[in-house]
Amino acid sequence: MDRKRDRRIYFFLILITVIAGLGSRKYPDALPKFIAEYSGDILWALMVFLLTGFIFPAYSTLRIAVISLIFSYSIEFSQLYSSEWIDSIRHTLLGGLILGYGFLWSDLICYSIGIAAGSIFEKIILFKISKINKLIL
Numbered sequence: 750m751d752r753k754r755d756r757r758i759y760f761f762l763i764l765i766t767v768i769a770g771l772g773s774r775k776y777p778d779a780l781p782k783f784i785a786e787y788s789g790d791i792l793w794a795l796m797v798f799l800l801t802g803f804i805f806p807a808y809s810t811l812r813i814a815v816i817s818l819i820f821s822y823s824i825e826f827s828q829l830y831s832s833e834w835i836d837s838i839r840h841t842l843l844g845g846l847i848l849g850y851g852f853l854w855s856d857l858i859c860y861s862i863g864i865a866a867g868s869i870f871e872k873i874i875l876f877k878i879s880k881i882n883k884l885i886l
Contacts, residue, residue, distance in 0.1 A: 754806040794863030
């Protein structure tokens, strides 16, 4: 791949995504019911996509999307496993945000939407911004 992600932009996008995701969970009444119900999971997957792109800036968008989907789906399927040690992690704030609480098929759809949105956004907008920045600098 001849393009490399700008980690500064990705860091900023990760922060915005985390703030939006936490906001969607903290203030669900401020959103339409359908959006409040699914936006957190979509934004979580988008954050995974952005974080993966931040960690591996030279990987292709497709590779980042596949890694992100495998990671997200693995976390979701891990929720089918219950044991005292992992349940104690899930009952912490950070553990619950990362590992979730219970398996839902709808979460897999949300993860797919979030990662697809990140892929499309990256292909259409972010790489164009990167080209403009290189021309200016």
